Amino acid sequence: MLKPEALNELIQVLGKENVITDPDELLTYSYDATAAMPRQTPDVFITPSTTEQVAEVVKIANKYNLPIYPRGSATNLSGGTIPIEKGIVMSMLHMNKIIEVDPENLTATVQPGVIIADLNNAAMEHGLFYPPDPGTVNTATMGGSVAETSGGLRGLKYGVTKHYVMGMKLVRANGDIIKWGNKCVKNVTGYDLTALFTGSEGTLGIITEILVKLNPMPEARKSLLGVFDDIDKAGNAISAIIRNKVIPATLEIMDNITINTVENFSKAGLPTDAEAILLCEVDGYQEAVDREAAIVERILKEEGAVEVNLAKTDEERDKIWFARRNALPALAQLRPTTVLEDATVPRSKIPDMIKAVREIANKYDLTIGTFGHAGDGNLHPTIVTDENDAEEMKRVEKAVDEIFEIAVSLGGTLSGEHGVGMAKAKYLPLEFGEAGVQLLRDIKEACDPNYLLNPGKIVQRRD
Numbered sequence: 001m002l003k004p005e006a007l008n009e010l011i012q013v014l015g016k017e018n019v020i021t022d023p024d025e026l027l028t029y030s031y032d033a034t035a036a037m038p039r040q041t042p043d044v045f046i047t048p049s050t051t052e053q054v055a056e057v058v059k060i061a062n063k064y065n066l067p068i069y070p071r072g073s074a075t076n077l078s079g080g081t082i083p084i085e086k087g088i089v090m091s092m093l094h095m096n097k098i099i100e101v102d103p104e105n106l107t108a109t110v111q112p113g114v115i116i117a118d119l120n121n122a123a124m125e126h127g128l129f130y131p132p133d134p135g136t137v138n139t140a141t142m143g144g145s146v147a148e149t150s151g152g153l154r155g156l157k158y159g160v161t162k163h164y165v166m167g168m169k170l171v172r173a174n175g176d177i178i179k180w181g182n183k184c185v186k187n188v189t190g191y192d193l194t195a196l197f198t199g200s201e202g203t204l205g206i207i208t209e210i211l212v213k214l215n216p217m218p219e220a221r222k223s224l225l226g227v228f229d230d231i232d233k234a235g236n237a238i239s240a241i242i243r244n245k246v247i248p249a250t251l252e253i254m255d256n257i258t259i260n261t262v263e264n265f266s267k268a269g270l271p272t273d274a275e276a277i278l279l280c281e282v283d284g285y286q287e288a289v290d291r292e293a294a295i296v297e298r299i300l301k302e303e304g305a306v307e308v309n310l311a312k313t314d315e316e317r318d319k320i321w322f323a324r325r326n327a328l329p330a331l332a333q334l335r336p337t338t339v340l341e342d343a344t345v346p347r348s349k350i351p352d353m354i355k356a357v358r359e360i361a362n363k364y365d366l367t368i369g370t371f372g373h374a375g376d377g378n379l380h381p382t383i384v385t386d387e388n389d390a391e392e393m394k395r396v397e398k399a400v401d402e403i404f405e406i407a408v409s410l411g412g413t414l415s416g417e418h419g420v421g422m423a424k425a426k427y428l429p430l431e432f433g434e435a436g437v438q439l440l441r442d443i444k445e446a447c448d449p450n451y452l453l454n455p456g457k458i459v460q461r462r463d
């Protein structure tokens with residue numbers, strides 16, 4: 001419950017226009033992009049513009065024992081921004097300055113509300129790019145992306161967000177402002193705070209500035225599309241490409257359900273009778289790209305592709321990737337609820353995981369579209385369902401449990417890029433064991449003893 005004194009103090013720090021308590025408006029902040037999650041409206045929604053304001057708000061939150069939920073564009077897929085214990089939702093969208101692009105050191109410094117694509121556009125003016133590339137590049141913020149350590153289509157060759165963060169400015173749970181990291185390529189001083197806070201999902205501190213490294217833009221790229229009449233053959237082809245030591249920038253899979261749904265949605269000319277397609281892009285120096293594309297084409301054919309198409313123009317290439325980026329929105333149109341998972345396995349286990357997901361879909365009589373960043377083992381089995389159908393949701397829950405159990409038993413992980421949030425918190429013992437979960441909790445309590453920052457996410461309070 002928000003006390004009038006607390007509200008007044010927030011208004012004093014932020015101005016009336018940046019503090020919202022209207023219940024209708026607050027509804028907007030009761031959910032995020034994650035399906036089938038509980039909803040909760042906050043007591044208040046605020047929009048700070050400076051690190052100092054964030055720190056002042058944290059002090060007020062401590063004084064009145066109000067939880068704080070940092071929020072970027074709320075596109076996360078693990079229930080990360082839902083204010084489950086009410087309190088304050090803190091939007092970072094006003095902190096949206098690109099402070100610097102430094103082509104000498106190949107770095108950029110940004111505020112957390114910068115949209116990823118805007119950073120990329122600024123970097124491109126210097127012949128540079130920022131590789132992390134989630135499907136939401138045009139909407140997701142750098143802060144949300146760093147807090148989730150999001151990945152995306154280029155993860156296979158370029159890694160995920162945690163491989164690009166070099167330092168940050170952060171407001172701690174007690175209101176202290178700290179800054180660490182610098183433009184040095186080598187920096188091993190002290191504990192690795194960057195690794196700890198990147199991917200901490202707003203549970204350990206509030207990020208107010210981020211230093212990232214940039215890469216030189218590749219000189220050339222080529223995209224290929226392999227068509228398969230058998231999804232297992234497509235799975236084997238992924239393993240064969242990696243085994244042959246070609247690391248494409250992107251290697252994505254779509255199964256038949258996804259192909260048909262996407263084609264309906266985007267009219268990209270996808271082969272709707274295919275059981276699976278692989279979408280691949282190689283990039284780098286022209287000579288290397290020509291060689292790698294030829295190797296990929298050969299492997300796709302050897303592994304049984306019935307057709308391999310090489311995009312000849314930028315337009316053809318853009319059409320392929322537009323179709324892939326539309327996989328989730330297209331599937332989401334099939335039924336009212338889209339439960340998207342991101343269980344991830346070592347690359348060699350992709351064929352096993354694809355088979356397992358198919359068996360689970362049959363066992364529980366569910367429609368599961370599978371697509372995703374198959375080259376790095378990060379599949380997105382997507383259950384299209386209806387959360388109003390209680391009986392079906394029970395089957396969905398069992399299917400999800402089994403997907404995670406199998407992924408972990410294959411040496412995989414609960415999340416390749418979407419984080420834990422509320423959605424996967426209950427599965428953590430599968431991967432870490434109870435003692436491991438306790439260590440996560442100890443870290444949370446060392447940074448945020450009163451569970452003020454994004455409570456209810458990742459680890460729960462001790463009973």
Ligand SMILES: Cc1cc2nc3c(=O)[nH]c(=O)nc-3n(C[C@H](O)[C@H](O)[C@H](O)COP(=O)(O)OP(=O)(O)OC[C@H]3O[C@@H](n4cnc5c(N)ncnc54)[C@H](O)[C@@H]3O)c2cc1C
Binds near residue numbers: 033136152203206
């Ligand atoms: C259609 C679709 C496609 C997607 N594709 C991908 C994909 O390919 N790869 C991928 O990895 N993800 C993907 N996502 C998930 C999502 O887009 C990413 O996780 C994204 O980076 C989240 O950014 P955001 O600004 O929306 O963060 P939000 O959802 O607003 O926040 C995410 C988390 O970060 C915390 N947070 C936000 N800002 C801060 C801050 N300044 N300080 C501390 N904590 C903060 C929040 O509390 C929350 O826990 C997809 C989502 C959708 C809906």
